[in-house]
Amino acid sequence: MTLDFRSWAASALEDLRAKGPLIHHIANLVTLNDSANAVLSLGALPIMAHALEEVPHITKKAGALVLNTGTPTPESFQAMLAAGRCANDLGIPVILDPVGVGSSPLRREGVSSLLENLTLAAIRGNLAEIQFIVQGKGDLAGVEAKGDLDLTGRIALAREGARSLRTVLAITGSWDVVASSKQTFIVQNGHPLLRRVTGTGCMATSVLAAFLALEQGPLPAAAALAFYGLAGERAAQRAKGPGSLKTALFDELYNLAPKDAKECRVERRD
């Protein structure tokens, strides 16, 4: 399947660049600049808008909607729900990034309400966040993952979550696992230094949303994470630490070409 995947991924990137979908983010205040730059660098268009008064007007023009719970308030959860319902009504894919979901009742209840009320095209999180969402547990230290689970365990978790939540579930880490109820992909692209830069998870979600704006499913999600991980690898080669890694990451997202799909290391596991 590798050959097929690569040719599919090359076309998907080409299509993304040609269409430049608008990605509406109700974003994390820590990383909204980073997500906007990731989307712009990749070749799509970001818009960040969070006021309840305007979110449906913005969402209805978007190709995808990202909901990020990194700096939540009761008002931001209301806005996420309103924007998400609008997106669901119009068939616009909604992607959830449940940042730090287990950290407080506000986040737990807010995310629960999003899961209950919205149809999600994908959820992307680190291991601890996805464990919390799927199994109600997880070792959360701030917004960074500390949990441990081997690849087999992660695959089982992703599949369980994909089935029970009826969505595409992406667990990112040293290897990314992407599962729907029918398919599972492993993505090996990436670099450990990305963990020392805030927002690299949020940016992965934004890149994922840009691909899902064109086509939904686990395959586009895996392609998005592979291209993003590849940009991260290349950035890490040029970097002297987390600061120059972040700068280079935007450069490499911009410089990704369809032919780079041959460096995407994606494997199907069914």
Added chain:
Amino acid sequence: MTLDFRSWAASALEDLRAKGPLIHHIANLVTLNDSANAVLSLGALPIMAHALEEVPHITKKAGALVLNTGTPTPESFQAMLAAGRCANDLGIPVILDPVGVGSSPLRREGVSSLLENLTLAAIRGNLAEIQFIVQGKGDLAGVEAKGDLDLTGRIALAREGARSLRTVLAITGSWDVVASSKQTFIVQNGHPLLRRVTGTGCMATSVLAAFLALEQGPLPAAAALAFYGLAGERAAQRAKGPGSLKTALFDELYNLAPKDAKECRVERRD
């Protein structure tokens, strides 16, 4: 006029560096860090403050006030109005950046209210934003411009807006057009890669405000955009993509010297 302009612009930059005016921003949450760094790099002082309870106290100490509608709420528009009225009472120039004005009723009505109630020293936007403000129309895709209009059309639009809104109107793009009711300038400095970095429009507005803090009118506005565009060109020469462009942009704003005015490509069109 070119020779005169360059000698005037050189003095203006020298003056800005000597006086370091304080620029109060009621800013966009996506780009407030970038605007603060642009102002600091250039040689002025930024302050970002948005709470209704404190904005007049901040504005009254400032050399200029920037109002940016990029992530608006009803409360932020209230604060903009209060700060703007304070600035008008004290003769402090107010510069409006109507980010994404056509995207939602909240932005449309908020910007309308600012236009009706405040005297503005300048408005800077992309083509779509200015078309919306001046003519009530425009093709808005998120906060990025998609509209198209040739240079003659942009000049006519800027002049029409400057007259009807009684302000200096700056349309930035591949060429910038700056008009008052009496004068028009074309600024050719800049680089297309700037469009792949979020906040490059907001930073242009911040730089413009720093120059208008010292002297109002279309000439200082054109000088500001020329110096900013020149810094962008130099940054682009060093850059490998949008990430390194942004990093280099702050360096080049800092490294601008009065003698660089000879590289400002500004033309008067009356």
Added chain:
Amino acid sequence: MTLDFRSWAASALEDLRAKGPLIHHIANLVTLNDSANAVLSLGALPIMAHALEEVPHITKKAGALVLNTGTPTPESFQAMLAAGRCANDLGIPVILDPVGVGSSPLRREGVSSLLENLTLAAIRGNLAEIQFIVQGKGDLAGVEAKGDLDLTGRIALAREGARSLRTVLAITGSWDVVASSKQTFIVQNGHPLLRRVTGTGCMATSVLAAFLALEQGPLPAAAALAFYGLAGERAAQRAKGPGSLKTALFDELYNLAPKDAKECRVERRD
């Protein structure tokens, strides 16, 4: 004492890297991304959370709490008070960064209320901010310091503040002064170009908090500022201006090693 200090500082950095304490920030919207990256680069874990509904839940898991008044609202002061009380109840150190304290009644009264109601492990500010807090005066131009006072004057001010406010007081500038009621340290590391990057003060506070999470007192505070200043010096050597300085600063925080303590220039003055 220099030899002792260096060996102590080397161990402290090693300990910080081994334990990776979680630092909860109720942060400034301008610099929250920078503070998060500084903490991550150094080897600790950041979490930014500001909603009154969740701050106590976040604080109770943290190793230290940072309160930054850079973009205040009445709600953010309420959240700071609630989080601070929770931290005080649990013995978690609270570090205050009173950004722009003299700029408005909102900041003045908000900071007063924090000083009256909370036990603070440390306060870090520029000269003008500390003068305002300790003596009720200071020449404040935005959030940047303009005041002037020689080293002897700064030492006297820091000691007076440390005694009257019963905390560790850190005045940062070309030389940093750190005082408790019993000890005073001078830190000579640092670089003047840091002043041309927004958030370098906020990041100093975040680094300080990461050290105080492990051990309180003026010695850890001085070690934190010395390591941070050293990273700044090294970054400045590589930089072509404020943009590349900021990028390099995160790299150098990441690359700091315990053995670098021998380049910490800290002096005790009793």
